[in-house]
Amino acid sequence: MSMHFNGRLNNCLGKVYACRHEIVDRFYELLFEERPDVKDMFTGDFHKQKEMFSMMIAMLARATATGQGAAEMGNQIREQHEGLDIEPELFIRSGVLLRQAFVDVLGDQIGDFEKVLLTESIGRLTAAAAGRQPCLSAGSDAKNADGGTEG
Template identity: 30%
Template structure:
């Protein structure tokens, strides 16, 4: 997984473009949430991706990254379907950008990591949306 980090860092803008292309194929109804020009959103995606990758590398910034993602996305009331499809969009973007440099083993590791992040986000979102007693 870490061996793909340099390519991802170098091509993070392309990865963001590919992510949103795939996201809108899987979830066309969310495209309207971004308006006509979502270049800032792409920049935020690339920045968060970089932050998450650094968190994987040093295992310290992931909790903050997750908290930031939850805070930003909680207002959208995303459910399991949306999280799964967003995860698939991330994976498809990685496959587009890394191409043949993404080995079968790396693909499996990325799929597990993405799935784990989506599950954590979903669990955290559910907790924040649950009624407080």
């Protein structure tokens, strides 16, 4: 991977990490606007749930950097939510809302290329959470398309 690519990605991931709480807040705003019926699922210690989601955002950023781990995170999320009878489509739709939260919070702070990498990671995560095979590339194709080189 080129130094230019690493620098861009590290800068992006630093911004994601710094804004992770705002991203989580925006995600829940979008989710509850679209699906007020799921708000009852977030009773109890909602602050703790949001903090766990914030940690997941940080782990997703690391998975984006390596191109690995997002699907494994999705499998863990599916297992953790098994008893809640969440339909697979809600996981997929949550991925769309999470991508929107990233864009709303980060806006122009990250470039299109970084948005593609984050979108791919979110896609792998939510596909696995929904029990489906990810339909996005593994990230290396996007890296190479941007001029980054492997090795």
